[in-house]
Amino acid sequence: MAFISSGYNPEKPMENRITDIGPRHFEEFYPEVIKKNKGKWSHHEILEPGVLVHVAESGDEVYTVRVGGCRLMSTTHINEICEIAEKHCDGHLRFTTRNNIEFMVDSKDKVEPLKNDLKSRKFPGGSYKFPIGGTGAGVTNIVHTQGWIHCHTPATDASGTVKATMDVLFDDFQQMRLPAQLRVSMACCLNMCGAVHCSDIAILGYHRKPPMIDHEYLDRLCEIPLAISACPTAAIKPAKVTLDDGKEVKSVEIKNERCMFCGNCYTMCPSLPLADTEGDGIVLMAGGKVSNRISDPKFSKVVVAFLPNEMPRWPSMTDAITKMVNAYSNGANKYERLGDWAERIGWEKFFEVCELDFTHHLIDDFRQQAYMSWRQSTQFKF
Amino acid sequence: MAFISSGYNPEKPMENRITDIGPRHFEEFYPEVIKKNKGKWSHHEILEPGVLVHVAESGDEVYTVRVGGCRLMSTTHINEICEIAEKHCDGHLRFTTRNNIEFMVDSKDKVEPLKNDLKSRKFPGGSYKFPIGGTGAGVTNIVHTQGWIHCHTPATDASGTVKATMDVLFDDFQQMRLPAQLRVSMACCLNMCGAVHCSDIAILGYHRKPPMIDHEYLDRLCEIPLAISACPTAAIKPAKVTLDDGKEVKSVEIKNERCMFCGNCYTMCPSLPLADTEGDGIVLMAGGKVSNRISDPKFSKVVVAFLPNEMPRWPSMTDAITKMVNAYSNGANKYERLGDWAERIGWEKFFEVCELDFTHHLIDDFRQQAYMSWRQSTQFKF
Amino acid sequence: MAKHETPLLDQLESGPWPSFVSDLKQQAEVRAKNEAGVEFQIPQDAVEDLLGVLELSFKHGRTHWKHGGIVGVFGYGGGVIGRYCDQPKLFPGVEHFHTMRVAQPCGKYYKTSYLRELTKLWDFRGSGVTNMHGATGDIIFLGTTTPQLEEIFYTLTHDLNQDLGGSGSNLRTPADCLGSSRCQYACYDSNALCHFLTNEYQDELHRPAFPYKFKFKMDACPNGCVASIARSDMSFIGTWRDAIKVDQDAVNKYVENDPGYPANAGAHKGKDWGPFDIEKEVLALCPTKCMKFENKTLSIDNANCTRCMHCINTMPRALRIGDDRGCSILVGAKAPILDGAQMGSLLVPFVEVNPENDYEAITEVIESIWDWWMEEGKNRERLGELIMRQGFQKLLEVTGIDPQPQHVAYPRTNPYIFWKEDEVDGGWERDVVEYRKHHLR
Amino acid sequence: MAKHETPLLDQLESGPWPSFVSDLKQQAEVRAKNEAGVEFQIPQDAVEDLLGVLELSFKHGRTHWKHGGIVGVFGYGGGVIGRYCDQPKLFPGVEHFHTMRVAQPCGKYYKTSYLRELTKLWDFRGSGVTNMHGATGDIIFLGTTTPQLEEIFYTLTHDLNQDLGGSGSNLRTPADCLGSSRCQYACYDSNALCHFLTNEYQDELHRPAFPYKFKFKMDACPNGCVASIARSDMSFIGTWRDAIKVDQDAVNKYVENDPGYPANAGAHKGKDWGPFDIEKEVLALCPTKCMKFENKTLSIDNANCTRCMHCINTMPRALRIGDDRGCSILVGAKAPILDGAQMGSLLVPFVEVNPENDYEAITEVIESIWDWWMEEGKNRERLGELIMRQGFQKLLEVTGIDPQPQHVAYPRTNPYIFWKEDEVDGGWERDVVEYRKHHLR
Ligand code: SRM
Ligand code: SRM
Ligand code: SRM
Ligand code: SRM
Ligand code: SF4
Ligand code: SF4
Ligand code: SF4
């Protein structure tokens, strides 16, 4: 494994340096039919799950076949995507904002060969490489984060929980039988890189044990004031600690009862690890949305306070999700998002029809606005 | 003016002392027809503004004539009420929760004589002593507080603002032409003894100048720590102050920019007066309600940030109120409370149709929940 | 002739609404003439001076009353609000001008004989000016001097069988809607519950042992005629658990616009809203859309009804509240100071209101809340603020009530859950050295 | 044969959804075989070890990655996330395993020639594992060693004409929906605006001068396909000011259930919802109820339309967005830490999106906000938190935007208004001695 230089000269980093050039220009990448009709689209139709046609004012059409992307993706897989795009789509493709892949062709007769090609490709384990779907009133890809594959703060895995969930929701990825679109998102810790706080269903990794304190190293590895000020609940205080060997070191003290396990201190200081086999697990949230359609965007609500990490398939989690999707599918009106449905029937009925337990954890007690989530009304259902 | 003893002996306060006997028992006071049919009422009807009939399962009827009560009331006036009740109602009457007076008779033929009697009574200045009205989809009496007649913290008068307002709303007291009931309330300072925070329209006295500090007397008259801790915004600090005569006294210092003029410090300490001719005046709020009918109870919103005290009739205030009542009356659906109407048309339209200015003061900036009142949506009307 | 010129106040004598100025003037005159020969125990011209000081306020735009000192009757920590004028030279008649709060009868029904006793006492020993009633509900005697306080109390208790109401860090005088006395919507007897609790808790009402004030109000149904949800630390609102009773014939009378069946009992008579339309006016406005009207039959899916009262209010001859009645208890309502106003939050969805066992189920909730608040509440901290500070969960814990989705409008939007150590497998104590074996630094 | 046993991961190879485990295994195998003869610049078995460490996490239920140190490319404050394994002995192939964020093309369209250049580079100098794409939008190169960072950057910039994306207290790589490139709902060209701002603010993107991260996202209409309102400090959402364009013939095609006109463009085809009912499906669901359908004519009271998109989404062949187009700007969205999540709050109801003048109206707003935030924002304080701390009014002040009722969902419920001294007649300085002349102590 000999080091091969790119041309970069570490002695003279500024030599020939190119910076601030930004991304490639999007126009380079547009398929012909897109470039030509941009801004002049007339309408579209979802012909079948995963297959869209967009019709331009010019009469031109672009057919899009959308396939599930498992966004943790190898170059081998990307190369295979390229191969398909070269074969069917003049070497163009796009990714969606939810990490699906869209293959576009400019005439109807190119659709079937493309679909057949996509469907034919499977991994040895049996999973589809390119499942077609993810459009309309169904489930699409789960936006997610790193989890155990790469991050230092997760309370659960991302790719694993997503695979487990998409397997159970797969039918709804390939159908459009739900009342409206249902967006599932995943974030492996409270930093919420998936911004799951406005999703129909959100899977969230959560710690439940206050940080351990690695007194021996803390002052060496961390800036104590930063760790202290990182805590939203002011649970951390500076402290002097005597180690087993009698040495006195500067460190911190944590008031465990004030901790809500956000991990923000750990982000600032590696000597405060939280991760724990039993402590860590999953919070499920539901009823959020982002679109402004009919109702305003809204936050997801915590509906299951905790489920343990059950590797590799998190059955308690997928079970709770399945219950919600089924209850929603049975109960909601056409065009009604999950959160709008829950509000219409009342959250008390939501728990009933989803067969989920309501526990004290689900009552807000964070900051003053918690008050607004309590019930200031005699209107409720028994 | 010789002192006449009641029998109380100040030397022996405990002698024959009677305590903890509570109020008189309500049953003593029920009219006969009420006592007999209590708990067995079948239905009621508002025959005309201010006149109700309640029909019992037994077939008995009670006719109620409701009249405006100006709750600041002399014994002379009360005696006149007694006289009427004795003449028409077997000596019974009641007050409503909004300080109206209800005269009840047990048969229809007694209604007209009662009404005529009530209508005939006027004060020399021309005002009605006993205006009939206050029922159904109209305006009823204004619940209010002390104001300048008795309290030490008001920022405006209560009886005066109420008289001025009821005079302009008088037609709606005697009619039932509004979409729903419209409840006006009044409180002369932020303590809100009128609990105006859930009223269709609320008149609120408000200060706008930070307290003066009467350094010379402060430490003598107040407990400094109590004054300091009374401040919700932590604007008050202890301070040492040198008086003009060179004497150094303990006192406080106020960070004026942090003050929101709540007067809570003045409640705790008389050496921190706020009242000011130009500073004090009226805040108007709107859109609150208490009943659980159709929609949940809700808080009133600040719709006019400030109007000056314009004695004796507060024309800017009554003008703004009139505009709101008219716009509501023209725009709302049957059964729709003012706040429900404003929400349906959107607050942006509310300001437009009520011809009220929207100023920066109306945007919440108090505590974190302020955020929830901002618009997290692209849904708005231009 | 009036003692003080009151040109500004005089302008409030015109206009149709009863003029408090005219009333005060008539009172001043009655006192001046004293035809009844009352031996006034406070200055005869108190009302003249009251008008005078009020006129001055109208001129200045500022009040002329000072803080009250601590005045009261022996052994009681409330019932009297001290008040002094800040211009005693100009208005000696109101130099001392305390108010007394007299506990009103529940439902606010009166016999004139009793009222006349009150007015007689108050003419004699006070200003003869009252509030009928104060915002909490009391009969307010407005304006007397310190020496009169015990005298008035003596007469009230000995001759009128009548006690004072609350003020200070006490239970305040409870108040109620008229309830079943004259209202077909009442789900319980609010007058009886109000009277019972007032008497049961006389000690709490008169002797300040609380961190701050505490208010009870009783609305016998969700219409909320005493506004309890906005104005009481503990609000008892009538409700029912079974089905709304429907008289189908009467429903059809409404539908047919029978004049004996005006919509909403005639509340909208002042304007022509067109003929009654059950679809538009009832079904479409039902917040849960749980009603149907088909084949001249109204059906209600009661499991989805939230008992908002709208349909019942609109067709009171056809629909009646259910039979399995009780009340919901909501807690924490308060005025804005310090942290903003609160409305009551639902604590007990349903509880029976049973006089037979002295409302045991209700007093249990009250007392467990008081125990907690008296233990944990800071000085001048209302119950609502304590709940905010310690959390709704804590309230459930101290009252022994199970968390239910009914407690929330919606579940929390933040996942910031404060787990307790005993809820988490393995507890919180961990060995960082052991951990580091698997996770090098 | 695999380097590590992965019995738990292996179970994730079954099931229909693409298995990332299968993909990683195929990648491990490709690297092991190295048929292309790549001179791998990081360990050839990196992917084997990645599978190994992940399996260990599946066993432990805990991550095995440590905090990253500060690694990056010269002169840039972002674009690289350092990452080290906490079991380097067991998994030397991933001992150093940094990610690089490569700025994605706006709209996420690609030519395969370009993608193949990327994969080639990444096979050579990295693990060959990517995220397509990261949650912010970047192309993520997942796993390389420190010495490779500059090399990769050099090749990217010199050979691929491609820059890194953002990380750290910088502007982050902006992201957009596909917009007018393929969507008839687009109110502006989101790809163009996204590209312009990305390039205009390269300095802010690469050199940390901000208190914390800052994100732009562009949704070309209120449907919000890039979720900007939830995920960006500044969110540009397309809208229009004039009337929705109606093609009455097409409306009637929908009403007649013409198969060429499926409701919602066919999004509900998977279930039989019965024939399309314009009253129920469009008019009744319009949040403002501003539509009528009478005599085969659809009319919209556009002044009351809030442009929610529902009717347009439902009948896309009949209804089109208006012609007077631009965008709304919402600000402050962020993830929950510290004080709870925020969605963007409406700051600019409407602004033109004009490439002709370099989007002047937009950059003005951006820059005035940045000036304020850079001046006042505390370390690690997001814009949304600063707005909460200093108030929405302050935001209006610094951006020079007039307060409008559009800014609020509802006006404040508390009257706690912080008046400023210059707004109050006579100012705040008063003379207590003068006051005491009228108000004795
Ligand atoms: C391709 C993509 C944009 C892109 O730049 O990549 C896209 C494309 C379209 N969206 Fe979207 N949306 C895309 C992400 C989103 C998101 C973002 C997200 O989920 O993270 C949202 C907001 C979700 C939310 O509210 O939580 C979104 C909310 C909508 C809506 C509003 C639906 C609603 O009921 O609230 C529409 C309107 C509709 O469906 O009729 C819409 C409509 C559309 C249309 C019909 C627009 C058009 O005319 O082409 C496109 C096809 C829809 C379909 O797939 O059924 N798109 N759309 C994204 C595909 C993601 C995927 O792979 O599944
Ligand atoms: C890679 C990525 C997740 C992913 O799997 O896609 C990511 C990964 C990390 N994020 Fe993130 N964030 C990523 C998008 C987001 C998003 C989503 C978005 O941008 O739309 C959010 C929520 C939106 C927001 O900004 O509020 C997000 C909110 C955070 C936060 C919380 C910030 C806050 O204000 O609350 C942190 C914590 C921090 O900054 O210390 C964080 C921190 C991190 C760090 C750097 C962990 C840390 O504390 O050092 C993660 C590095 C993981 C790793 O080792 O690879 N990440 N992060 C996303 C960036 C890829 C890209 O550039 O495309
Ligand atoms: C007499 C009184 C109770 C008492 O114990 O004194 C009372 C009596 C009745 N109320 Fe009330 N309400 C009384 C104060 C209230 C209050 C409290 C308040 O305003 O401070 C409310 C809550 C107001 C709010 O929501 O802000 C109140 C909200 C209602 C409602 C709900 C109306 C709504 O549209 O929200 C009804 C139902 C109705 O009107 O059909 C109602 C209905 C009734 C009925 C019809 C009940 C009945 O069958 O007898 C009574 C006659 C109504 C009328 O006047 O039109 N009553 N009612 C109070 C009269 C006050 C007055 O003098 O004007
Ligand atoms: C007399 C009365 C107003 C009236 O004109 O009717 C009244 C008068 C005063 N109230 Fe009140 N409150 C009165 C009902 C209320 C109500 C309404 C209610 O009870 O339904 C409220 C709002 C509900 C609540 O309790 O939250 C109310 C909330 C306050 C507050 C704010 C309490 C809080 O927690 O925010 C104060 C301030 C304090 O306690 O220091 C206060 C304080 C006061 C004081 C004692 C002023 C003070 O700070 O010393 C006032 C004495 C005025 C005077 O000189 O006569 N008063 N006060 C009401 C009592 C009469 C009665 O007993 O019937
Ligand atoms: S959500 Fe948390 S654990 Fe997951 S990638 Fe983001 S910072 Fe890391
Ligand atoms: S995990 Fe969060 S709440 Fe707990 S100590 Fe750390 S910063 Fe504070
Ligand atoms: S509202 Fe304020 S000023 Fe008015 S009576 Fe109550 S405490 Fe006094």
Ligand code: SF4
């Ligand atoms: S008026 Fe209120 S905010 Fe101002 S100093 Fe006094 S207590 Fe503080």
Ligand code: SF4
């Ligand atoms: S609250 Fe209900 S029961 Fe009480 S008076 Fe009002 S309508 Fe009747």
Ligand code: SF4
């Ligand atoms: S009480 Fe209210 S919720 Fe129940 S059926 Fe009647 S209108 Fe509907």
Ligand code: SF4
């Ligand atoms: S946000 Fe609007 S314009 Fe952009 S892709 Fe989605 S529907 Fe089209």
Ligand code: SF4
């Ligand atoms: S865009 Fe929305 S608000 Fe406007 S008319 Fe259509 S459905 Fe109604």
